[in-house]
Every structure is written in structure tokens, then in C-alpha cells.
Amino acid sequence: MFIGMIIMPFGYDLPGGMWTMFLLTTAVMVISGRQFLQSAWASFLNHHANMDTLVAIGTFTAYFYSIYAMLTHQPVFYESAAFVITFVLLGQVFEEKMKHAASGAVEKLMDLQAKDALVLRDGKMMKIPLTKVEVGDLIRVKPGQKVAVDGIITEGSSTIDESMVTGESIPVAKKTGDAVIGSTINNTGTFMFKASKVGNDTLLAQIVELVKKAQTSHAPIQKTVDKIADIFVPIVIIVAILTFVVWYTLLGASLVNAMLFAVSVIIIACPCALGIATPTALMVGTGRSAKMGILIKNGEILEAANSIKTVVFDKTGTITVGKPRVTDIIGDQQKVLEVAVNLEATSEHPLAAAILNKAKEAGIVAHEAQNFTAIEGKGIQAQISNKKAFIGNQRLLTDYQLDDQTAAKMVQLQNEAKTVVIVGFDDKIIGLIAVQDTPKKSSAAAIAALKKRGLRTVMLTGDNKHVARAIADHVGIDEVIADVLPGDKADKVKELQQQAPLAFVGDGINDAPALTTANVGIAMGSGTDIAIESGGIVLVKNDLLDVVRALELSQKTFNRIKLNLFWAFIYNTLGIPVAAGLFSGLGLILSPELAGVFMALSSISVVASSLLLNRVKLTHTAPAV
Numbered sequence: 001m002f003i004g005m006i007i008m009p010f011g012y013d014l015p016g017g018m019w020t021m022f023l024l025t026t027a028v029m030v031i032s033g034r035q036f037l038q039s040a041w042a043s044f045l046n047h048h049a050n051m052d053t054l055v056a057i058g059t060f061t062a063y064f065y066s067i068y069a070m071l072t073h074q075p076v077f078y079e080s081a082a083f084v085i086t087f088v089l090l091g092q093v094f095e096e097k098m099k100h101a102a103s104g105a106v107e108k109l110m111d112l113q114a115k116d117a118l119v120l121r122d123g124k125m126m127k128i129p130l131t132k133v134e135v136g137d138l139i140r141v142k143p144g145q146k147v148a149v150d151g152i153i154t155e156g157s158s159t160i161d162e163s164m165v166t167g168e169s170i171p172v173a174k175k176t177g178d179a180v181i182g183s184t185i186n187n188t189g190t191f192m193f194k195a196s197k198v199g200n201d202t203l204l205a206q207i208v209e210l211v212k213k214a215q216t217s218h219a220p221i222q223k224t225v226d227k228i229a230d231i232f233v234p235i236v237i238i239v240a241i242l243t244f245v246v247w248y249t250l251l252g253a254s255l256v257n258a259m260l261f262a263v264s265v266i267i268i269a270c271p272c273a274l275g276i277a278t279p280t281a282l283m284v285g286t287g288r289s290a291k292m293g294i295l296i297k298n299g300e301i302l303e304a305a306n307s308i309k310t311v312v313f314d315k316t317g318t319i320t321v322g323k324p325r326v327t328d329i330i331g332d333q334q335k336v337l338e339v340a341v342n343l344e345a346t347s348e349h350p351l352a353a354a355i356l357n358k359a360k361e362a363g364i365v366a367h368e369a370q371n372f373t374a375i376e377g378k379g380i381q382a383q384i385s386n387k388k389a390f391i392g393n394q395r396l397l398t399d400y401q402l403d404d405q406t407a408a409k410m411v412q413l414q415n416e417a418k419t420v421v422i423v424g425f426d427d428k429i430i431g432l433i434a435v436q437d438t439p440k441k442s443s444a445a446a447i448a449a450l451k452k453r454g455l456r457t458v459m460l461t462g463d464n465k466h467v468a469r470a471i472a473d474h475v476g477i478d479e480v481i482a483d484v485l486p487g488d489k490a491d492k493v494k495e496l497q498q499q500a501p502l503a504f505v506g507d508g509i510n511d512a513p514a515l516t517t518a519n520v521g522i523a524m525g526s527g528t529d530i531a532i533e534s535g536g537i538v539l540v541k542n543d544l545l546d547v548v549r550a551l552e553l554s555q556k557t558f559n560r561i562k563l564n565l566f567w568a569f570i571y572n573t574l575g576i577p578v579a580a581g582l583f584s585g586l587g588l589i590l591s592p593e594l595a596g597v598f599m600a601l602s603s604i605s606v607v608a609s610s611l612l613l614n615r616v617k618l619t620h621t622a623p624a625v
């Protein structure tokens with residue numbers, strides 16, 4: 001077809017002139033023009049009109065008119081039809097190429113996978129292909145090798161480069177018990193790990209899946225664009241007809257010239273740039289953030305992130321590291337810990353882990369307790385040696401009173417940002433355990449950056465108000481809503497939402513409803529699976545500065561979408577009067593071929609503008625130190 005295009009300008013000079021042109025153009029129309037006609041017809045049947053409608057109407061008008069003109073011995077313009085189709089197709093090829101460049105980056109991540117792994121099978125280490133690795137396999141990783149799948153280190157230690165997954169360039173130290181991520185690169189140590197996730201379940205596979213979905217998702221703004229395109233196309237056709245009529249009947253142009261103006265109008269107005277303005281920007285924006293370890297699940301979330309006025313944070317595991325330690329024990333240490341460890345032995349609460357650790361250090365082991373009841377947001381009750389025992393906060397103490405001295409001590413500890421639980425046994429309060437969790441290194445910087453962006457910051461926690469206030473002061477959060485029962489977190493979010501759209505940042509099981517309720521739910525990658533599923537944005541690195549980056553990237557992407565749309569729309573609209581021959585008095589005439597070139601250029605410039613999103617500067621690019 002392209003060969004046909006090249007000889008076409010000389011077509012009229014070829015033997016048989018006109019007829020050669022007719023045949024060449026017919027070939028182009030049948031081979032390439034058909035797809036536009038089919039697409040136009042399909043959308044016509046759906047009572048829609050799109051860019052293919054305009055291309056089809058424009059080119060086939062030129063084509064059929066030329067046949068008529070040829071038969072009646074008048075000037076023809078076959079080349080217009082063939083050229084326009086070629087330009088549009090060329091434009092589409094370019095567009096596809098650039099789109100591919102935009103989306104390819106994430107899929108390439110999958111190529112980073114190891115090909116095989118050294119696995120312990122039948123008592124021997126053997127090299128097996130990655131696809132044969134199963135959950136529970138023990139895998140050895142030597143210096144410089146890739147970690148095959150996700151798992152937990154069972155032996156040895158090393159530092160690991162996790163940048164391909166988290167975007168964090170500083171290698172992370174890992175020892176026995178730590179989690180490793182498939183496809184990351186081991187530095188100099190040697191270690192064994194037990195596979196916990198293989199195949200499509202690995203973090204990397206899931207990230208790729210998530211990002212692919214995000215990149216092909218739609219942003220709500222696209223609906224408005226489609227509506228505009230829907231009325232735009234019929235208007236263009238009317239303008240084209242008017243152009244023809246005015247030129248032919250009122251301004252005395254020849255039939256050919258009047259026709260040329262009308263066809264140019266249809267071609268230049270083709271809104272294909274309008275159609276790709278949103279998806280291309282979305283693709284680049286979500287792809288770039290994914291490389292930084294920020295997974296934005298779809299265009300809807302990205303758009304919603306733009307109107308956020310408030311950011312609400314969970315405390316434990318979100319603002320703080322989520323690995324609390326026991327700092328003080330009030331009462332008989334041995335006795336208090338003994339009761340506590342029996343109660344917490346099966347609990348998964350971060351407080352339980354701290355207490356179990358402390359007991360282990362003190363050499364106290366759990367015996368057994370019966371009739372456990374874990375009361376959400378309050379604590380645990382059970383029977384130890386047939387006596388009633390409990391651990392928890394004041395809400396659990398409906399039947400008991402703290403004496404004044406203990407109560408004062410409790411408030412004092414809480415003001416030091418320590419979470420205090422009360423331990424009771426045999427109908428008496430026997431002591432207190434204070435547990436402290438440290439804020440993440442980046443928390444204060446992140447809160448400051450959010451405030452600088454004019455956002456309101458709120459902490460929403462199940463913990464006591466003194467502790468919450470102390471930690472909030474430490475990281476600079478303005479408002480605190482404390483003593484919230486796990487089931488009430490979503491309701492509180494709803495209340496705050498009434499004032500302004502908000503983002504909720506959390507990690508726990510009890511955060512899942514709040515994450516879904518918020519306009520934008522931001523889940524910590526280290527959080528529970530259910531939290532990650534509920535969040536619209538997932539922060540792989542657990543770094544709170546990524547909240548800032550996520551909001552900034554969303555904003556930059558959305559602004560780019562708006563810019564693209566404006567540009568695409570203006571481009572088409574300004575082109576119409578020129579194409580209609582309004583400035584022909586000044587010698588400014590847009591032939592259908594040129595209109596085709598400009599139309600293709602507008603799409604290409606929109607794609608290029610989207611690709612530029614990869615280079616846009618962010619305020620918080622450097623990882624926090």
C-alpha cells in the first residue's frame with residue numbers, strides 16, 4: 001500500500017493517468033479504508049459517532065466524488081482520500097508504538113524473574129526451573145543470585161536489592177525470620193528461605209497484574225469526553241455541509257473546491273486526540289508510580305485523589321512502625337507477665353507480640369488458659385486455673401475500678417506515648433503493662449509535607465486519647481480521634497467525609513472498612529491482605545512520604561489529562577475555520593491531505609505530552625533518610 005502511496009503523486013503522469021489513480025486509490029480504500037467504514041457503521045448502529053465516522057465520511061466522499069468527476073470529465077482528487085487514510089494509519093502506528101513504550105515498562109518487570117532455583121528435594125540441593133518451585137520448598141540463594149519466589153528466611157542473612165519491586169535503591173538487611181520478595185537480587189550473603197508464594201501469587205506477579213488493570217482502566221473524566229465527542233461529530237458534519245453549500249452556492253466556488261473545503265473540515269475535526277488524551281496519561285502516570293512502589297489501582301482513584309482535602313491516619317503500623325516493645329511493668333513483674341502471656345499466647349494483636357517477646361526474655365512460658373474471648377478494641381478474657389483473668393484497656397473494666405495511684409500512673413505513662421494495658425487475675429487488678437511503639441522515620445516529614453499542601457491531618461485510633469495525643473504531637477498531626485472501636489472506624493470516616501473528601505491511610509484488618517469507605521483508601525504494603533485488597537492505593541514501601549508522592553503523582557497525571565484534553569479540543573476547533581476556507585482570502589488553505597497530517601500530529605503530540613509525565617519533577621523524589 002505504501003508503495004502505491006509513493007507513486008501516487010506521479011500517478012496522473014503514468015500511462016493511463018486517471019485510471020491508474022482510480023485503481024490505486026480503490027486498492028487503498030478497499031484494503032485500509034474498509035476498517036474505518038466498518039467501525040463507523042458499528043458506532044452508527046449504536047447511535048454514536050466517533051473519529052472513524054469522520055475519517056470514513058471524509059475519505060469516501062472524496063473517493064466517490066472523484067469517480068463521479070472522472071466519469072463526467074471533471075477534476076478529480078483521488079489522492080486526498082488515499083493520503084488521509086495513510087496518514088491516519090501512520091499516526092495510529094506511531095501512537096501504538098508510543099503507547100507501547102509507555103506500558104511496556106511494567107511488563108518488563110516479569111522478565112526480571114529468576115529462571116531457576118536451588119531447591120532442597122529428597123535431601124539434596126538441586127536446580128529446578130522456576131515453574132516447578134512449590135510453596136514450602138527450601139531454597140538456597142547464593143551471592144549475586146536472584147531470589148526465586150516470595151518466602152521467609154530460615155537460615156543465614158544478607159542484604160538484598162529490592163529496588164525492582166519497591167523502587168527503594170538502598171539494599172535492605174535481612175536475617176532469619178525476615179520476608180524476602182521474589183525477583184529481588186541478593187548481594188553478598190548466602191541464605192536459605194522457605195517459599196511462601198509462588199507463580200501468580202508472588203508480590204511481583206500481583207503488582208504487574210494490578211498495574212496492567214490500572215493502565216487500562218478508565219477515569220470518570222473520560223465519560224464527559226465521550227459525551228463531548230458524541231455531540232461534536234454531528235456538529236462537524238453539519239458544519240461541513242454548510243461549508244459546502246456556502247462555498248458552492250453563495251461564494252461561487254467550483255464543485256471540486258467546495259467539496260475539498262468540506263472534506264478538510266471533516267478530517268481536521270476528527271477528535272482522535274481527544275480520545276487518547278486520558279488513557280495515555282493514565283498509563284504513564286500509573287506506570288511511573290508503580291516503579292516507585294506506589295500502586296494506584298485505577299483511574300477513578302487517581303481522579304478522586306485530586307479532590308482530597310483531609311488525610312486520616314490509623315496509628316499502629318501506619319504512623320508507627322507497628323513493632324511495639326514493653327517498656328514498663330507496674331506490679332509484681334513475674335506475676336503480671338505470667339498472666340499476660342497466657343492470655344496473649346494466641347492473639348495476633350501487635351500488643352500481644354510485644355508482651356510475648358518480653359515474657360520470652362524473662363524466661364516465662366505460657367501454660368494453658370481456657371474459654372478465651374477476645375473482645376475487639378478492648379482486650380482478652382479467659383480462665384487460668386479456673387480463675388477469671390483479663391488483659392485490656394479501661395473499656396474492659398466494667399466491673400472493676402483502678403485505685404487512684406494506679407490510675408495516675410497510667411495517665412503518666414500514656415502521656416509518654418505508651419499504650420497501657422491492665423492485667424487482672426482472680427477478681428483483682430494485679431498490674432499494668434506499658435508498651436511503646438516508635439513513629440516511622442518518615443512520618444513527621446510526611447505530615448509536614450501534607451500540611452504544606454494545605455491538607456487537614458487527623459489520627460483515628462483505637463488507642464487511648466493520651467497516647468494518641470502524645471504520638472500526634474510527636475509527628476505533627478493536628479487532630480486526634482481516639483478510643484474508636486474497630487467497628488466504628490468506618491463511621492468516623494463517613495462523618496469526616498461529610499465535611500470534605502478524604503483519604504484514609506491504614507494497615508490493619510480493622511482498617512479495611514474505613515479504607516473502602518474513604519474517597520481514597522491508602523493501604524500499607526506490609527499490612528494485612530484484606531487491607532491491601534480494600535485500598536485503592538497500595539504503598540509497597542510502607543513509607544508515609546509515599547502518601548505525599550501518591551497524591552502529587554495523581555495530581556500531576558490528572559493535570560496532564562486536562563491539559564491534553566484542552567489541547568486536543570482547541571486544536572480541532574481552531575482547525576475547523578481554517579479548513580472551511582475562512583482565511584482563503586489570505587491564501588491560507590488546508591487541503592484534505594494537510595488536514596490529515598495535522599490531525600495525525602495532534603494525536604502524536606498528545607501521546608508525547610503524556611510521555612512527558614515520566615519527566616515531570618516531584619517534590620519528594622528522594623527516599624527519606
Ligand SMILES: Nc1ncnc2c1ncn2[C@@H]1O[C@H](COP(=O)(O)OP(=O)(O)OP(=O)(O)O)[C@@H](O)[C@H]1O
Pocket residue numbers: 314315316317344347349351352376377378379380391392393419420421460461462463464484485486508510
Ligand atoms: N490482644 C489485646 N491485648 C491487650 N489489649 C488489647 C488487645 N486487643 C485490643 N486491646 C486494647 O484495645 C485497644 C484498641 O485496640 P485496637 O486494635 O482497636 O487499636 P490499636 O491497634 O491499638 O490502634 P490503631 O487503631 O491505631 O491501630 C488497645 O490499645 C488495647 O488497649
Ligand SMILES: [Cu+]
Pocket residue numbers: 051270271272273599600
Ligand atoms: Cu482523528
Ligand SMILES: [Mg+2]
Pocket residue numbers: 314315316317508510
Ligand atoms: Mg491497628
